[in-house]
Amino acid sequence: MHIRYLPVMLIVVPVFCLQMQAQEADTLKTLTLDEFVVTGSYRKSIDGSTSQAVGLADKTFLTEHFTGNLVQTLGHMAGIRSMDIGAGFAKPMIRGLGFNRIVVAENGVKQEGQQWGADHGLEIDAFNVERVVVRKGPSSLLYGSDAMGGVIEILPLPAPLQNQWYGEVALLGKSVNETLGGSLMLGVKRNAWHVKTRFSEQHFGDYRIPADTVVYLTQQMPIDGRKLKNTAGFERDASLLAEYQQSGYHAGYAVSNAFQKVGFFPGAHGVPDVSRLQDDGDSRNIDMPFSKVNHLKATTSQQLTSDDRVIRWDLGFQQNHREEWSLFHTHYATQPLPAKDPDKELAFSLSTASSALRVEWSSGEFWKHTAGWDVQYQRNSIAGYSFLLPEYKRFTTGGLWLSVFRPNHQLTVSGGVRYDFGTMNISGYQDIYLEKYLRERNYPEPVVEANKWRSYPIDRRFGDVSGSLGVVLRMSDFYVMKANIGRSFRLPGANELASNGVHHGAFRHEQGDGSLRSEHGWQLDAGFIFEREGIRLTCSPFFSWFENYIYLRPTGEWSVLPHAGQVYRYSGAEAVFAGSEAELSLALLRCLTYRLSGEYVYTHNVDEHTPMAFSPPASMRNALVFNPLKGLQLVAEMQTVATQNRIARNEERTRGANLVHLSASVHLPYADVRLSAHNLLNTAYFNHLSFYRRVEIPEPGRDIQLSIKIPFELRN
């Protein structure tokens, strides 16, 4: 079921002649086809290969929607939303599930950062993404814990066929926050070796919003020059990839580093204070509060392919180091100014080592089996004058079995089971300053005792079964029907088990519960794909039931911590998510195509009789794509987002909006140029899923973007 096990064809990408291949290199058939036909075939092959709903972002899609931010680009696919943190960074959501409930995997290795945090973006270089497959729906069978909502698989393009030097220069400019970005890629293919390196950098200033004031907590806050103060930032990424391919053996080695630093709007941290919002005359400086994160990742893959067997072993090591800086402040009179880095409020350093082994073989004409074994070990250490998340060690291992039965071209039945075992070891943490503070205020001993432990020591073991069963019916050359039922799980995160404190961003007292059980869900989804000359129609409804969905429940108990309202405690509830995506692409004329895509997610907390927090509002995109000349494409799009009235407790309702986007792309032999206008009418609107939504800050205004990509190659 995994994409890399698919027999896939080669692709001829314009100019580059890059080859697209699956890991089963020896079963490949070399085809030379027109670009669009091949894209269609690849899509078709994906459509027909898995019983899950899948979305493909190929090179054409990624170029057409390039924004310098991968998540915002993928947000153009039905069912996928971007949870933005200002104009620069974002995290993905699939069918209403986000944070730790979806997996992002690059080169087969699951990206491990601080996914649980609302103000943490995804640390991936958008310039370096060449192909993405999105699996919507439960994918625990393949990826273990966390993959309940789906998987975003970032896949590299295969090495070029011929010996050559090649490369690409990419430039990006955006008006909304005066982004200047660039990326340089160089590659060399020499016989069995292929080496590729890339360096990218993006710098941006404070972003513009279509409003002069924002109202937060009854306080009017002026937005000087309509620029949101201290939202500037930058990103610097570098990567190196080396591959060796000799007959049935393939080895891949990749090292990448992503660094991001971004300021936070000071009005979004704590009580609004107009004095902190005064224009400092510099729209490109990053002042406190800010966050910075460095993600280092090294992966290797070894693969042996013979006639009827593929063995693949992926190893990965990652380190995610995140710091949040804010001028030293404390509510506890006895807490001294730290001697070193006095303004480092929080720091998390998460190291992850992972291994994935897959053996795949055919038995008889119709059966294909995959067995796999995954191991992952994580260690999180902390620093800073404030406390939010404890130190922990987490170990998980899982074995899986997957069988695919394909008796003919019409029918594919696939099913598999997986068992995972996990341990979670959380260190205790006592806050002596808080203890003194509470004693001074004469709180009763049990209250002091309960609160001085910011995190209790916890040692937990988990065992979880997941699985899926699916069927794909290719009714004719034009129709594909799919149905899939899956059971998925997620181990509770350290924040859900043991966090205890007021986060300066969330601004409320969040408390973990050490006795939480794993999250479990049953998910049912179906798919219908109709495709023939000039028309493609897809519809993919889904229904998910979670017996123990972990969410932050307002308890009604007042927190004793200063500057906090009631306590929000992580609790399990029965929950239902249901909805559908639908997409239509219709060729009206030879050079004019109409595209429609829409999505809806219904969420319900059965225990509380309320919707769930962060329910994406219904949305629709209507676009006209005009190709008057070969290589020239004009797109006019209307994006409609419905009002979201279905909110959880202590969430705000969000008004809907109509946005107009225009773009023009020119594909020349020596360059790809794209000019676009996002939110052309400068409409003031809110994104229900945005980090800044809570503080009533509208989304960025009109954004003119220019992107230029110049590929080159040198053959000898």
Add this chain to the structure above:
Amino acid sequence: MKRKIFFSIYFVAMFAIVLNGCKEDSDTTRPVINLIEPAEDDVLQIGNSNGIHFEAEFSDDEALASYKVDIHPDFDGHTHTRSSDETVDFEFNQSWPISGRNAPIHHHEIKIPENATPGDYHLMVYCTDVAGNESYIAVDVVLSHEAGNHHE
């Protein structure tokens, strides 16, 4: 065509089941806080044995549960660094139960001791209803030995 019909029926039926099964009768409306005294930029007198004049109206569409008053220093913008002299930063954190849909409150229970550090403070009022919906507001106040400008 049959398949399309089948799909439409499946789709509609699924939603019908979901929507029927999940009636949302639960309250997600926040309570409303109308803080009358102290108002923004009010001066509160240190050492006044009569206490601060606190007056507010709380209301909710269903049923109120509790309110809380939190006063803490705001000496350096919002850095919350401490004063170094002999005085003590004033901090107040207390909650009171309330009930019903409307609760007019008027009391003098917040007393600022003689040794409180004068300066800028934040006064925050939080309110919850029975379902756990929460509202809060914040006003800037000044603690001073001078007589306050608010009425008794």
